[in-house]
Structures are given as C-alpha cells and as structure tokens.
Amino acid sequence: MARILIIGGHGKVALLLEPLLVAAGHEVIALIRNPAHAGEVAATGATPRVADVENLETAELAELFTGADAIVWSAGAGGGNPARTYAVDRDAAIRSIDAATAAGVRRYVMVSYFDAGLNHGIPADNPFFAYAEAKAAADAYLRVSELDWTILAPSALTLEAPTGRIEVAAPASTAVSRANVAAVIAASLDEPATIRRTVAFNDGDVPIADALRA
Numbered sequence: 001m002a003r004i005l006i007i008g009g010h011g012k013v014a015l016l017l018e019p020l021l022v023a024a025g026h027e028v029i030a031l032i033r034n035p036a037h038a039g040e041v042a043a044t045g046a047t048p049r050v051a052d053v054e055n056l057e058t059a060e061l062a063e064l065f066t067g068a069d070a071i072v073w074s075a076g077a078g079g080g081n082p083a084r085t086y087a088v089d090r091d092a093a094i095r096s097i098d099a100a101t102a103a104g105v106r107r108y109v110m111v112s113y114f115d116a117g118l119n120h121g122i123p124a125d126n127p128f129f130a131y132a133e134a135k136a137a138a139d140a141y142l143r144v145s146e147l148d149w150t151i152l153a154p155s156a157l158t159l160e161a162p163t164g165r166i167e168v169a170a171p172a173s174t175a176v177s178r179a180n181v182a183a184v185i186a187a188s189l190d191e192p193a194t195i196r197r198t199v200a201f202n203d204g205d206v207p208i209a210d211a212l213r214a
C-alpha cells in the first residue's frame with residue numbers, strides 16, 4: 001500500500017484513476033481547488049483536500065506532499081486563457097516538482113501529451129501555443145530533476161470505455177480513452193521500468209502492463 005497524491009483530483013482522468021488506486025489498496029489524496037467537488041471525489045474512495053496549486057508556494061505544496069509515496073500531476077488549466085495556462089501547466093507544475101523534491105517524495109508521474117517537447121512546432125498565434133510551451137517547459141524541468149519521474153504522453157483524450165490496451169510511441173490511432181490513461185497511470189506507479197521514461201501512447205492492441213514493461 002502506498003499513499004498517492006493526485007494534483008487535479010477532480011479532473012476527468014483523475015476521477016477514473018482514484019477508484020483504480022483505491023481498489024489496489026492504496027491511500028489516495030486528491031487535491032481539488034473547488035470545495036464543492038469534495039463529495040464527488042470522496043465517493044471514489046479518495047480523500048479530497050482543497051488546494052489551489054496556482055496560488056500555493058513551493059513550501060506550501062511541500063507541506064501537503066509530506067508523507068506521500070508518489071505524486072501524480074493530472075491538473076490543467078484547460079487551455080483558452082494563456083496566462084492561466086502558464087500559471088498552472090508550467091509554473092505550478094514546476095513548483096510541484098520542486099516541492100516533491102523538498103518533501104522527499106521521489107516518485108512523480110506527469111500527465112503530458114503526445115508530441116510534447118521544446119520543438120513542438122506550434123506557431124505563436126495558434127491557441128494551442130501556450131499549452132505546448134507550458135507542457136514542454138514542465139516536462140523539461142522534470143527530466144533534469146532528481147525525482148523518479150515518468151512522463152505519460154497520451155494523444156487526444158476521449159470518454160470511451162477502457163480497453164486496457166494501448167500502443168506505445170507508434171501513432172497507430174490518434175486518440176486514447178481517459179479510462180485507459182487512468183489505467184496507464186496506475187500501472188506506471190507499479191512498474192519500475194517506467195522510471196525516467198517518457199511514454200507516448202494511444203489506444204492500441206497491447207495489454208497495458210506488457211506495453212509499459214517493453
């Protein structure tokens with residue numbers, strides 16, 4: 001049993017991840033920014049804790065993280081507002097990496113996106129630009145940290161039912177269900193072979209555990 005803390009605990013992926021982790025016997029702490037979401041999160045078996053990561057300093061985040069065995073970043077500003085995108089997807093994510101280091105929480109799983117990277121090629125006038133820049137910066141910061149990190153990079157997220165099967169790297173399809181993403185996060189936490197790796201994936205034909213071990 002581990003104590004796993006999810007940032008973005010009321011997100012669509014997180015709400016699918018929480019029951020998987022609880023069923024596996026883990027203690028799950030879900031950071032949410034809206035107290036009205038507490039009941040829905042608690043119904044998954046996770047413990048909701050109200051924390052707006054956009055407005056918390058590194059030391060405050062480190063205090064929240066103390067005692068956790070792993071951190072999962074599944075938050076996001078949702079695009080649209082570039083300033084908020086940089087504040088959440090880049091700056092708060094980077095503070096959470098520093099906070100995990102300060103709190104001695106070595107394991108950190110970041111939900112990024114397929115094709116994320118400093119050479120993302122998105123033009124500056126594209127509405128997706130701020131998100132691409134923010135995720136690339138946070139991923140780059142995590143890669144040079146001392147944490148046992150995994151960067152999960154799914155492509156476009158759907159609300160389809162879980163298949164339990166993915167395809168790593170090869171863009172055989174251009175979508176992946178949030179339910180499969182949740183299962184990949186849970187499996188990554190159990191699979192040391194994912195440490196210090198970036199796993200880009202879509203829905204596919206390979207059972208998740210096999211795909212992550214390969």
Ligand SMILES: NC(=O)c1ccc[n+]([C@@H]2O[C@H](COP(=O)([O-])OP(=O)(O)OC[C@H]3O[C@@H](n4cnc5c(N)ncnc54)[C@H](OP(=O)(O)O)[C@@H]3O)[C@@H](O)[C@H]2O)c1
Binds near residue numbers: 007055154
């Ligand atoms: N959409 C895609 O196609 C796609 C593709 C690849 C990767 N991703 C990544 O996948 C991840 C999860 O996706 P999803 O569909 O679960 O997203 P989602 O439903 O939009 O969840 C994101 C969560 O982040 C929370 N959040 C935003 N700002 C916050 C803050 N300041 N403090 C605390 N929490 C905050 C939101 O809280 P509220 O509920 O209060 O708004 C929301 O619950 C994100 O990291 C996203 O970047 C998305």
